[in-house]
Amino acid sequence: MHIKITNRILPLSIPVERRGTTSPIREKKISYAEDWRGHHWKSLIASYRNSPYFMYYEAELYELYQRKPVFLMDWLRACLEWSIKQLRLDLEVEETTSFKQVIEKDFRQTFDPGLKHLPESFEIRSYPQVFEGFTPGLSILDLLNNEGPQSTALLKASWTRI
Numbered sequence: 001m002h003i004k005i006t007n008r009i010l011p012l013s014i015p016v017e018r019r020g021t022t023s024p025i026r027e028k029k030i031s032y033a034e035d036w037r038g039h040h041w042k043s044l045i046a047s048y049r050n051s052p053y054f055m056y057y058e059a060e061l062y063e064l065y066q067r068k069p070v071f072l073m074d075w076l077r078a079c080l081e082w083s084i085k086q087l088r089l090d091l092e093v094e095e096t097t098s099f100k101q102v103i104e105k106d107f108r109q110t111f112d113p114g115l116k117h118l119p120e121s122f123e124i125r126s127y128p129q130v131f132e133g134f135t136p137g138l139s140i141l142d143l144l145n146n147e148g149p150q151s152t153a154l155l156k157a158s159w160t161r162i
Contacts, residue, residue, distance in 0.1 A: 001139040003047045004131050009138070010047070012040050016072055028072040041065050044141065051130045053148035057086065061141075083140050087152045125158050 001012045015031040044061065048054040064082055069075045077093065084091050126134040127147050143151045 001141070002137065003043060003139055003142060004129060004135050005043065005047045006131060009135065010043055012043060012139075014072060014075060025076075026071065026073045029070055030072050030075060032068065037065050037068075048130065048141070048145040051145040054145045056148065057141075057144060083144075086144055087140075087155070088149075089152065123158055123160055125154055127154060 002009050003012060004010070013036075015034060015036055017029040017031045041062070060082065064078060067075070067078065069078070080093060084093070124136045126136075127143065129135065129138075129142065129146050140151075143154065147154055
């Protein structure tokens with residue numbers, strides 16, 4: 001996840017225990033050897049406390065960051081479900097026990113973190129951000145904290161065709 005602070009992009013990552021680098025993501029355990037939750041939270045406060053909508057999300061985000069899941073997949077799912085709820089999307093998250101080669105509207109390989117390869121039908125739309133200038137490719141938290149209830153409409157408008 002990337003957020004913008006004063007004059008740079010800050011990556012926020014979650015450390016995992018290093019037991020076999022080829023194990024499936026559902027088996028990756030989160031490492032609590034360092035206080036990554038505290039670091040993330042302080043960074044989110046520094047980045048978004050002056051955004052128009054942070055006060056609406058702060059309590060639930062804080063609660064999310066108080067959780068201490070064992071597995072990375074549990075944290076990622078909680079974050080995904082929280083985001084879906086905030087965007088008021090009618091989506092159901094499904095887990096599979098094996099890789100599905102083809103699924104309807106498969107966006108798994110669509111977006112790369114560097115935004116170098118975007119689908120032709122997706123157009124990045126700018127929106128006001130706390131710090132000067134628009135920076136694309138940040139976390140959904142950036143969009144929510146800056147656009148609030150308009151976030152869903154902006155995302156939908158970004159798709160020229162699906």
